Amino acid sequence: MVTTTIEAVLFAAAKPIKIRELQKHLGLSQEVVREALDALAIRLNTSDSGTHLIEMNDAVQLVSNPELGEDVAKFLRVEATGPLTRPSLETLTIIAYRGPITKPEIEIIRGVNCSLIIRNLLIRGFVLEEQDTQKLQPVYMLTHEFLQALGIKHLRDLPEYDTFQANEKITELLSRELQVIREI
Amino acid sequence: MSFEVKLEKFDGPLHVLLELIQSAELPITEVSLSQVTEDYLHYIDEHDVPTSELADFLVIATRLLLIKSQAILPAPPDEQQEDASTLALQLRLYQEFVEASKHIEDLFNRSERSFERAQPDVVRPEGVEVPVGLDANILHDSFQWILRRLEPFFRLQEATLERVVSVQERLREIHEAILSKARLTFAHFAGAGRSRVDVVVSFLALLELVKQRIVHVIQADTFHDIEIKRVD
Numbered sequence: 001m002v003t004t005t006i007e008a009v010l011f012a013a014a015k016p017i018k019i020r021e022l023q024k025h026l027g028l029s030q031e032v033v034r035e036a037l038d039a040l041a042i043r044l045n046t047s048d049s050g051t052h053l054i055e056m057n058d059a060v061q062l063v064s065n066p067e068l069g070e071d072v073a074k075f076l077r078v079e080a081t082g083p084l085t086r087p088s089l090e091t092l093t094i095i096a097y098r099g100p101i102t103k104p105e106i107e108i109i110r111g112v113n114c115s116l117i118i119r120n121l122l123i124r125g126f127v128l129e130e131q132d133t134q135k136l137q138p139v140y141m142l143t144h145e146f147l148q149a150l151g152i153k154h155l156r157d158l159p160e161y162d163t164f165q166a167n168e169k170i171t172e173l174l175s176r177e178l179q180v181i182r183e184i
Numbered sequence: 185m186s187f188e189v190k191l192e193k194f195d196g197p198l199h200v201l202l203e204l205i206q207s208a209e210l211p212i213t214e215v216s217l218s219q220v221t222e223d224y225l226h227y228i229d230e231h232d233v234p235t236s237e238l239a240d241f242l243v244i245a246t247r248l249l250l251i252k253s254q255a256i257l258p259a260p261p262d263e264q265q266e267d268a269s270t271l272a273l274q275l276r277l278y279q280e281f282v283e284a285s286k287h288i289e290d291l292f293n294r295s296e297r298s299f300e301r302a303q304p305d306v307v308r309p310e311g312v313e314v315p316v317g318l319d320a321n322i323l324h325d326s327f328q329w330i331l332r333r334l335e336p337f338f339r340l341q342e343a344t345l346e347r348v349v350s351v352q353e354r355l356r357e358i359h360e361a362i363l364s365k366a367r368l369t370f371a372h373f374a375g376a377g378r379s380r381v382d383v384v385v386s387f388l389a390l391l392e393l394v395k396q397r398i399v400h401v402i403q404a405d406t407f408h409d410i411e412i413k414r415v416d
Contacts, residue, residue: 052298063298069416070295078299084292085195086285088199093285109281110198111274137333144300150288151296159287170277176270 001030002028002036003043007062011051016059016144025031045153054144054153057100057128061144066151080148088126091117092146096155100139102132108177117146196237196277197244200227205275212276218252247271283356354389362399362414368399370410 005026010017023033033184037060041053051062064072073080082091091114106114118140121127126146132139133154142155155161164170195203202212204223210216225245230353233241354373362368370390374383390412393399402411 011301014303043253054298061300063300066296066298069297069299071204072299073297076299076302082288086199087291089285089292090196093281093288097281097284108274109278110196111198111244111278112237116236131329132389137336147299148298150291151298152291156289158284158291160284164280164284167277169273173270173273173277177274 002026002032003039006036007040007044008032010053010060010062014062016057016061019060020058022060025126039070041153052153054147056144056147056155057141059144063148066148069151087114087117088121091121092126092142095121095140096142096158097161098170100130100132101141102135102139104137105174106140106176108174121122197241198275199282200224200241201244201248201275201281202282212272212279214251214255216270217275218255220408221248221252224248244271246384248390250384253387256363275346345400354385357410358389358393359398360384362393362412366414368412370412 006022009022009026019030019033019037022028023030028036037053037055041055043049043055044051046171047065047067050065050068052065054061054063087110090110091106094109095101098105098109103114103118106118118127122129125143125147127140127145129138129140131137147153147155152158201217201224203221204220204227205212205216208216208220210219225248228241228245243404358368360375361372367408370386373390374386388411390399390401394401397415399412400415403409
């Protein structure tokens with residue numbers, strides 16, 4: 001029953017909804033909502049279903065089945081977007097595998113200033129900026145729109161997601177280089 | 185507009201470095217980095233690197249020169265080779281992300297994609313909408329927050345600028361000094377009290393002056409002071 005309620009809410013809301021908002025407004029515990037979302041994903045995320053459930057940044061959203069992308073695009077008269085430039089693609093990859101991530105961290109990995117690219121990605125709606133109160137600076141993550149463009153349900157559907165996300169060498173490099181920046 | 189597009193399409197310094205190493209079919213190691221240093225410097229000379237990225241290109245160039253100098257010159261036993269291994273590690277990690285970006289590109293370019301439900305047209309109420317619970321303190325807090333966020337930004341900017349400007353400046357300093365004195369020593373520029381970065385920068389500036397045949401240098405023995413003479 002909770003599963004159906006959440007489905008109805010997500011359908012009506014259309015936008016990505018934070019999981020803790022669902023808890024708050026439906027008066028449910030984190031465990032119950034989690035269980036219901038998992039059940040909903042199992043029910044919806046199949047070839048037979050027109051709507052699918054995607055989840056990222058602790059928010060869930062109902063979207064159309066990616067397999068039907070071409071037909072839906074035709075109906076909505078959405079034109080195919082141009083290819084991504086290499087700098088955009090690299091930056092998006094870093095944000096996808098390592099987000100939420102700060103700008104200095106992205107720049108350490110790419111070895112170059114990324115202000116312009118990040119601004120362009122923000123304008124195109126591919127990335128999202130949030131304030132990290134601990135790091136005292138903005139952190140970047142992918143938007144649900146970009147996840148939709150990739151046609152996947154979670155970031156963990158990306159190839160080798162876990163390897164990159166928890167890569168100790170990257171973590172070590174970032175902390176070492178950030179230390180250098182702070183010392184200057 | 186076209187200027188911005190051009191900027192974004194420009195390959196970053198690590199990408200240039202990676203391509204140089206890959207085209208020479210070398211593994212990413214300290215040795216291969218020092219082997220492609222010349223080609224990298226040549227690349228900066230040949231290409232019109234956008235001003236906004238020049239700083240980053242020069243930082244990598246400086247690190248490459250440091251690695252090369254460590255490979256050529258005998259280093260005191262306690263000297264750390266940290267920078268060399270960091271650059272090699274950084275480049276290897278960058279390469280992994282370049283590989284991973286191919287997955288993202290494939291996913292992005294295929295026709296399989298989802299769409300979200302179009303937002304219904306909302307009729308906006310007349311008049312001004314004031315958010316509930318807004319008061320002057322919220323504005324004050326927001327402004328404080330913005331100011332705090334700006335601090336690291338200015339610190340970083342200054343630091344980067346300092347690193348880039350210094351080689352050029354030191355070059356001029358040495359050049360001017362040698363014009364007036366005809367004979368100098370390296371210790372005069374990089375002697376006691378100077379930071380390690382300072383010494384490296386002075387040394388790079390000196391190498392550049394030697395290359396330009398403005399000065400020639402004499403060193404009696406390993407680790408002895410370097411005598412700088414004007415080429416007349």
